[in-house]
Amino acid sequence: MLETNSGALDGIRVLDATQMLAGPLAATRLGDLGADVIKIEPPKDGEFNRTHGFGDVRHAGEMTTFLAVNRNKRSFAVDLKSDEGRDAVRRLAATSDVFIQNFRHGTAERLGIGYDDLAPLNPGIIYCSISGFGRVGPYRSRPGQDLILQGYSGSMFSVGAEGDAPAPGALWAADVMTGYQAAIGILAALHERERSGRGQHIEVDMFSVVLDSQLQELVTYLNTGEAPTRTASPAAHASIPGPYGVYRTADGWLTLAMSPLVSLGHMLDSDWLRSLTNYNDGMVRRDEIYAHIKDAFLGRTTAEWVELADLHGVWAGPVHDYVSLAADPHLAATGAFVQQPQGGVPTTTLRPPLHLSRTPATIRRGAPGLGEHSAEILTSIGYSAEQVAGLVDSGVIRASVAQEVSS
Structure with missing residues (x-):
């Protein structure tokens, strides 16, 4: 019989201060592998995908886009613009293993939760910054959105025929690949920490990731000057022979x-x-x-x-x-579609794409309600029931009624 446990990352705490797709997906993958992921989000409306999805398509009271990439997380709804909110996050970071953020350039530092702010509190913390273009260069303050990065990368001219308009891909490839690169970097840093005891700062930018996905094309062009050339007939890729x-x-x-x-x-x-x-x-x-x-x-x-x-x-x-x-x-035979717990509402999702023989990836909880776990998270790091209640009353945090009563 195979030995099983709670997951390969059981005992690892991840603070997820990200929104939209790339960052939340990276944190979800860590959660699937057993990490305790705490989603840090604004107390009024929560992260972007709680209110912005595919139209207004909702399920179980939440945007389907939010449900898709925020399972296996607890929600800590906190006002990072307040001194009390920032203090709570820093206190939480002091007991955590990983911090992930995808704020605009310079925002984390202005809030006092950049790597240089948190590392002195926790020298072992793995801090991952996700951005569109990185923190140097003339584009560092520009928004990193999937379509924009596809355009910058040159990849749109690899599809179609001569004279066709540039063809963007339907997949959110830049976001998804960036999420996976971030998860890879975090796992590598956690492994290195076992030897050194020290954390480090990981930076992943979408532009670099999309360029990296074109290694074959770019190495060919940069070394020979041979660029993909569209033909008169439509092709799925300009560098691949017909009948592709x-x-x-x-x-x-x-x-x-x-x-x-x-x-x-x-x-x-x-x-x-x-x-x-x-x-x-x-x-x-x-x-x-x-x-x-x-x-x-x-x-x-x-x-x-x-x-x-x-x-x-x-x-x-x-x-x-x-x-x-x-x-x-094939999808039925391989069990691709599974149910995730979502407040008693049947919710179908995709199983984690990783297969580990002893520590399988699992879906232990659905996407959290906004502030659903704020009280229990603060209580776990030493806040009293009275302190939690005071933060709720002042609007620094948001917590569910059930948690406020039980705290």
Whole structure:
């Protein structure tokens, strides 16, 4: 039988002073791995995603965008503009392992909760700053939003045909990849602290992360001057040989990846494709290939083409919308969709993407209500019931009625 415990990061306390996506996702991943994550947010409305989501789409009383990336956290709703609020956070940081923030450049320092403010109180603290462009350079004060970073990165011109407008990706790739890089840095620093006993300051900026995701393209260009070049026909990536792209079928769409043209020729019974035996044929003859096959899939359904592709060793797959994605048998077989606790309201989410054999990632609690845990958090670091009540009355913190009574 496999040994299990509360999680690989059981006993690690994380202070999450972030909002929107990149920072909250990094903290959620640490929470999934067992860390006690305390979300620090303004007492009036909470963090940005509590009030700004996809329109006004809510579930269990919260914006779905907030629910998605704030599970496994406790909420500490505190006014960081007040002396009492900052003192409480500093006191909490003195007993914590990790502090994550994505304030605008200079804000944490003005509030007195920058790394240089907290490190003297806790030399072992791992402090992670997430930003759009870093703390140096002419762009350091600019907002870091996913679409803006995609534009800065050069990646939009890697998709589409000559003359097309730049094509942004639908995934929040800059945010999500930044969240993962932040989590990697924090885990590395926690490991190093086991040897040195010392914390450190980690800085992750979205611009660097999006550039890093284009290592192959940029190393090619910077060393040879060869940049991705769009062709006359649409392509899923300007650097990849044809037939890399999306093609219409009888009932939907089919993706074709980097498959040998000979194999595709067998699948489509095309002597011309079978004659293209040189790998570079896919690059220099992309327009011809597209013209040859663009209507070749209209006679069968997507499912039929995927079955034939598997038979002939062609890399292919369907283009799901969310309706068909939710019904995909692979996701059902792998248990991709799970329930998270959310105040008694059934709430479906995605299971953590990590699999650890002895210390599995878990979903122990749903996204917290605003200030749901303020009282218990302050009590845990020595505040009396009277002090907590006074902070609630003065508006420095927000706490639920149940916690105020029980404190």
